[in-house]
Amino acid sequence: MIDLKHISVVFEKDRKRFTAVDDVSLKVDEGDVFGIVGYSGAGKSTLVRTINLLQPPTSGEVIVSGEDLTKLPVKELRQRRKKIGMIFQHFNLMNARTILGNVLYPLKDSKLSDADKEKKAMDLLRLVGIEEKAHSYPRELSGGQKQRVAIARALANDPKILLCDEATSALDPRTTTSILHLLKRLNKEMNLTIVLITHEMQAVKEICNKVAVMESGRVVESGSLIDIFANPQEEITQQFVNTASHWDETIDKLKDHGYFNADDPTSELIHLRYIGASATNPVLNDVFTKFHVKTNILSGSIEFLEDVPFGNLVVLFEGSPDAIKQAKQYMIDQNVDLRVVDKEVI
Numbered sequence: 001m002i003d004l005k006h007i008s009v010v011f012e013k014d015r016k017r018f019t020a021v022d023d024v025s026l027k028v029d030e031g032d033v034f035g036i037v038g039y040s041g042a043g044k045s046t047l048v049r050t051i052n053l054l055q056p057p058t059s060g061e062v063i064v065s066g067e068d069l070t071k072l073p074v075k076e077l078r079q080r081r082k083k084i085g086m087i088f089q090h091f092n093l094m095n096a097r098t099i100l101g102n103v104l105y106p107l108k109d110s111k112l113s114d115a116d117k118e119k120k121a122m123d124l125l126r127l128v129g130i131e132e133k134a135h136s137y138p139r140e141l142s143g144g145q146k147q148r149v150a151i152a153r154a155l156a157n158d159p160k161i162l163l164c165d166e167a168t169s170a171l172d173p174r175t176t177t178s179i180l181h182l183l184k185r186l187n188k189e190m191n192l193t194i195v196l197i198t199h200e201m202q203a204v205k206e207i208c209n210k211v212a213v214m215e216s217g218r219v220v221e222s223g224s225l226i227d228i229f230a231n232p233q234e235e236i237t238q239q240f241v242n243t244a245s246h247w248d249e250t251i252d253k254l255k256d257h258g259y260f261n262a263d264d265p266t267s268e269l270i271h272l273r274y275i276g277a278s279a280t281n282p283v284l285n286d287v288f289t290k291f292h293v294k295t296n297i298l299s300g301s302i303e304f305l306e307d308v309p310f311g312n313l314v315v316l317f318e319g320s321p322d323a324i325k326q327a328k329q330y331m332i333d334q335n336v337d338l339r340v341v342d343k344e345v346i
């Protein structure tokens with residue numbers, strides 16, 4: 001549905017060139033909720049804005065539904081753009097218009113009669129759950145309500161794609177969840193393809209099925225949500241995954257509370273990650289019976305990623321250094337993702 005091929009965006013200022021997006025290729029399939037995560041300045045906004053050519057790429061192809069948008073004449077591009085809705089962090093509503101007026105605005109060139117335009121706008125406001133505010137003004141609405149209006153407005157021309165640029169970053173956690181659930185519902189019920197850029201892995205975890213991680217203008221890792229969480233390869237991806245699950249925090253607390261002694265070679269703190277119906281518990285039992293290594297679970301949780309269980313355990317291994325080494329290798333051989341909590345930093 002969206003096929004970005006070798007996209008680069010170079011800004012030039014005072015004769016200096018700055019590459020904001022550096023040779024990025026990625027594919028978004030119809031029906032995907034595709035998350036692009038990265039820290040501030042990674043190039044996420046610049047990249048996502050190339051999808052509707054709000055930001056023309058310096059080089060590369062933007063293929064949407066089989067057409068290279070960069071090659072289209074202006075008039076046709078304008079038509080295609082109507083099928084790509086966009087919402088923003090700060091909502092970008094028109095303050096002088098009512099809520100209904102905001103949703104009617106993109107329909108101004110439509111061939112529908114005035115009555116049909118109004119019916120359509122009201123139907124959209126109903127779809128996003130805010131029809132009772134139709135005659136209010138944006139200043140009278142909360143952030144979450146404003147984002148609902150922005151979503152209704154973005155859907156006015158029946159787009160196939162919705163681009164979300166930090167759409168929940170200005171909202172509190174509960175409102176964020178309700179907006180994310182609304183987006184997921186629209187994705188399922190209307191088969192709307194969504195590209196969501198965010199610095200919050202939590203948002204990605206809640207609704208995306210695919211993820212790309214950006215750093216310094218490049219996509220450093222991408223894959224299915226489950227692959228990225230179960231087996232993050234890059235350091236930055238591991239940071240995002242651990243932050244989303246609060247595991248770095250948990251491990252820091254366990255260290256602070258002196259649950260183990262870093263200088264003691266007979267104990268190691270281990271973070272285990274597993275996906276699906278894993279054999280982790282039998283594996284922990286085996287570690288004791290086979291290697292006489294005692295395992296003490298200090299913290300654990302199971303979350304669901306697209307309805308697949310994703311488990312995290314922090315376990316203290318106690319035994320001879322050699323036995324611990326063999327036990328760890330045994331677990332790795334059983335396909336358990338295992339990370340020894342770095343002793344140096346303790």
Ligand SMILES: Nc1ncnc2c1ncn2[C@@H]1O[C@H](COP(=O)(O)OP(=O)(O)OP(=O)(O)O)[C@@H](O)[C@H]1O
Binds near residue numbers: 041
């Ligand atoms: N129009 C522009 N002219 C010059 N530099 C720009 C322009 N737009 C963006 N940049 C630079 O490109 C880099 C990437 O910016 P971008 O907004 O895409 O990052 P981001 O990952 O979306 O970060 P944030 O979440 O903070 O918006 C930044 O260093 C930014 O300063």
